[in-house]
Amino acid sequence: MECNRRKTQEDRMFTRTSPSTGPGSPEVTGFYEKDTGSVMYVAACPETKKAALIDIVMDFDPEAGRTRLDSAQEVLDFVKAQGLDVVWVLDTHPHADHMMASAWLKEQTGAPNAIGEKVAEIADLWRDYYNMPDAFDAKRDFDRLFADGDTFTFGNVEARVMLSPGHTLGSITYVMGDAAFVHDTFMHVDVGTSRADFPGGTTQDLWNSLQAILALPDDTRLFVGHDYPPVKDREDPAWEATVAEHRANNPHLAGKSEAEFRKLRADRDKTLPLPDRMLHALQVNLRGGRLEPLECDGNFYFKIPANKF
Template identity: 45%
Template sequence: MTLQAAAAQINHARSEKTLRPSIAGFFDEGTFTVSYVVHDPDTLEAAIIDSVLDYEAAAGRTSCASADRIIEYVNSNSLKVTWLIETHVHADHISAAPYLQEKLGGKLAIGAEIVRVQEVFGKLFNAGTDFERDGSQFDQLFSGGDTFCIGKIEGIALHVPGHTPADMAFIIGDAAFVGDTIFMPDFGTARADFPGGDARQLFQSIRRLLSLPDETRLFLCHDYKAPGRDEFAWETTVGQQRRENVHVKDGVSEDEFVAMRTIRDATLAMPNLIIPSVQVNMRGGRLPEPEDNGVSYIKIPVNAV
């Protein structure tokens, strides 16, 4: 029923110009991440999706240049931020959502399965009893099928597990923000070997997304420039993915995908920023509580990842 509603919304949005959101992408080459500002052109209400806080790993130092670009865009277009949305707990960059919320307002939202991620990684990082594992660090926990609004434009949350158990995609007007499920057609799909990940679930989630109308605009969370491509890219369509995706185009079976993904994932190194990113992002983008000297610390579990 959720996909039927999303498909109907996309078809309606294509015929009604007022239901097509305006979308600006902000690419952070250091983490290959795309953040989005999505707004209703009529009301100027906006959502920020998958923001990035700059982090210098060698020095353990954060900065806000990437987030400030978003703030400048929001202010220069007189937008009102009502949502700060995370598609999942990212393992490759730290979220800037708390900083943006302080500057711009809005409700911080993520998928309801965040509690599973908090449980797993709370144990891994020995976060202690003070770390709540109930998603209370976020203002809104979305389940699959939940709806929300950006001005006059309806959004629909879809649960798309596989990369992690908590991944969400968000249909907003005629556009879908698919997080770390699928990449540009020449690069393929996300890995599925993190704790709670599942290649079979990932295939099923992607095929559900690819059952949306062919004209659906897909906005991706990452791009790594496949061999032979000189420019970064992060917008595609359902139809293009079904025809061309090197991992999951029409005709690729679930078993073929699982075999490919399992072999490929075994060759991949952990993301450079997985240790700080997960510890911060499972807290809604907030650093661990300062210790008695007033400094926050990131733990490194030795021989545990």
């Protein structure tokens, strides 16, 4: 497994490549975005050089209210250097801790952008929170809204969509050969699992989603959405482990009953603050990574609900 640090303005980017294991297996390069602990992915077919981008971040400074595209550009620079042809821009869910770069990547690459179809139900919840009854049109802002069981391809890699609710009601997993992009379900194998206390999330749904992912073949490479090092016995970020490793060693699941897991997860969630970007990010991500429309003075503005949470 190759790993290195890619120098950026703040030396933020840490990358690691997981090689293909054979026909139908993608080569996967993860890019660690330090500000939000997010992992962005390029999944590539080695034979055809076709690629999918997964959960790419649009940078945001919440203190200044400023967006940037440094991280997304770094991913595109890698794509160009590797001679890859991006044919899908994918997100697993409307992220609460970072803004998605989906719309910008679609403009840059010409590739269709996609997310799970239940994003429309998530939008229904957040229209109320923002008091924006006419906001958010998923069919306008995404080219493909995937349902559970949908399939697609890039090059010789066949991909399948699994509905994986719990963190949100509309989260999806992309299973691509022997790789699965499991977003905010699992954390890295030495950490545990992700929170389930956002609107529409439940610990029961998360348990069921985790069990469905653990039913994949033992050697399936699971790629998670976040890591927050340092953690015990390691300093660098990590995001890949197999189904067998999670089943045997994940501290939230190994040897745990459903009831034990749900209590552990609920107790942990009660201690967690809201992500500092959440109220900014959701109104952008439910538009596919687009800011609010320009106002008459030529500027964008965020609408932040007060005393809702």
